[in-house]
Amino acid sequence: MIRSRFGAFTPARIVAGDHDLSGRNVIVTGGASGIGVETARALAGAGADVMLAVRDRVAGERVASEINQSIGADRVLAGTLDLASLGSVGSFVDAWGDQPLDILINNAGVMATPLLHTAEDLELQIGTNHFGHFVLTMGLTRALLNAAEDDRTARVVQLSSIGHRRSDIHWDDPHYRTRPYDKWEAYGQSKTANALFAVGFNARFEEHGITANAVMPGGIMTPLQRYLPKEEMVAMGWMDAEGNVREGFKTTEQGASTSVWAAVGEELEGIGGLYLEDCKEAGPWTKEDPVHGVMPHALDPESAERLWALSEETTGVKL
Numbered sequence: 001m002i003r004s005r006f007g008a009f010t011p012a013r014i015v016a017g018d019h020d021l022s023g024r025n026v027i028v029t030g031g032a033s034g035i036g037v038e039t040a041r042a043l044a045g046a047g048a049d050v051m052l053a054v055r056d057r058v059a060g061e062r063v064a065s066e067i068n069q070s071i072g073a074d075r076v077l078a079g080t081l082d083l084a085s086l087g088s089v090g091s092f093v094d095a096w097g098d099q100p101l102d103i104l105i106n107n108a109g110v111m112a113t114p115l116l117h118t119a120e121d122l123e124l125q126i127g128t129n130h131f132g133h134f135v136l137t138m139g140l141t142r143a144l145l146n147a148a149e150d151d152r153t154a155r156v157v158q159l160s161s162i163g164h165r166r167s168d169i170h171w172d173d174p175h176y177r178t179r180p181y182d183k184w185e186a187y188g189q190s191k192t193a194n195a196l197f198a199v200g201f202n203a204r205f206e207e208h209g210i211t212a213n214a215v216m217p218g219g220i221m222t223p224l225q226r227y228l229p230k231e232e233m234v235a236m237g238w239m240d241a242e243g244n245v246r247e248g249f250k251t252t253e254q255g256a257s258t259s260v261w262a263a264v265g266e267e268l269e270g271i272g273g274l275y276l277e278d279c280k281e282a283g284p285w286t287k288e289d290p291v292h293g294v295m296p297h298a299l300d301p302e303s304a305e306r307l308w309a310l311s312e313e314t315t316g317v318k319l
Contacts, residue, residue, distance in 0.1 A: 001281045002267050002280065002281040003267070003279075003280040003281070004267055006257060007278065008254070009250060010257050010279060011251075011257060012253050012259075013041070013045055015260045015261050015265075016260050017045075019046045019047075021043060021046040022048075023049075024048045024103065025049050025103070026043050026044075026101075026103040027050075027051045027103070027104050028051070029053045029106050029107050030107045031060065031107065032054040032060040032063045033063075035217055035220060035252050035255040036105075038252045038253040039256040040076060041067045041070065043263065044067055044073070048102075048103070051079050051096075052078040052079070053081035053092060054081060054108075055080070055081065057079075061078045063076075064076040079092060079095060083128045083129075084119060084124060084127060086120055086135050090139065092136070093139030096143060097143070098142055098143055100146040100147035101140055101143035101144050101146070101154065102154055103154070104140060104154075105157040106133040107159045108159075109128065110124060110224070112183040113125055114183065118131075121175075123175040123176055125183075125187050125189075125190040126186065126190040126193055128190075130190055130193035130197060130311070134315060134317070135315050138319070141205070141210075144210045145205075145208060145209070145210065148208060153269060155211050156198070156211070156212035156213075157213060157215055158197055158212060159194060159214075159259065160194040160214040160216055161187075161191040162216050163184070163188050163191045164191040164195055164294070165285055166184050166187065166189075167184075167192060168189065168192055168303075169189045169307065170185075171310070174189065192297060194214055195214040195275055195294070195298040195299060196303055197304070197307065198214040198273060198275075199273045199300075200305060203301070206270075206272050206273075211270060212273070213262050214274070214298070215258045216258070216275065216276065216277040217250075217259060218258070219238070219249045220251070220254075220255035248291075258277060258278060261276070277294075
């Protein structure tokens with residue numbers, strides 16, 4: 001098991017602090033809110049040039065300006081990316097071009113939404129969390145290879161979740177065309193897909209100098225919970241009736257730490273296809289500790305290949 005010297009509640013800036021990322025290019029999707037902000041701040045603070053890929057360009061530019069002020073340097077920019085529209089994804093990829101990309105952090109996501117659909121009529125959670133990021137990553141593969149060819153390893157970081165335990169992928173009907181919709185099951189299969197994509201991508205590109213790992217950031221209160229009423233979060237034990245978050249939840253900066261470690265940790269040099277949590281490789285999931293660990297279906301190589309084929313068929317994007 002791969003471990004770092006950091007723990008579950010280490011701030012992201014500490015994880016990044018010993019690294020000199022000068023001259024490195026980073027993209028963080030969903031970088032205008034939640035842990036995306038702190039992921040970008042930590043990496044930019046270590047010298048990286050960071051692009052916030054965001055739906056709301058105004059919010060992204062505001063966050064970029066705030067981070068630049070906080071680190072005392074102009075290293076963060078914002079670009080428009082709507083992962084629920086493959087046309088928007090294509091435009092972002094075109095705008096990036098072939099400039100080397102050292103680190104791609106697929107951080108953006110939606111959770112427990114009502115039954116909604118993307119511009120391409122895909123169920124919103126798997127459509128945004130997985131298929132949008134699949135098309136983005138495939139479109140940026142040349143940029144990642146250009147960084148790897150420059151005698152350095154490029155890395156892809158896939159944000160998954162312990163929510164993957166709620167569902168494997170429903171291969172026959174991932175978009176709920178015929179079966180009843182369950183928002184948590186839909187979220188679970190999208191997070192399983194995120195982990196499996198890291199397995200599949202790493203298998204194809206590790207030998208070319210690009211690694212990919214999945215990350216469980218931990219429990220954090222962020223805009224990701226926008227679709228959840230307070231009553232439901234109280235019922236799940238995430239907070240009390242007064243709105244106080246339960247012990248064990250992380251701050252946004254602590255929640256960004258495993259993403260940052262996945263992006264820069266020397267322990268992970270040349271290593272991919274893993275599921276990481278609390279700045280270490282996760283062990284197997286158990287009923288005794290249901291909020292940690294990884295289930296076998298999220299790392300299964302055969303499922304990763306099946307997902308790759310489904311993703312190519314669904315999006316029309318192929319190697």
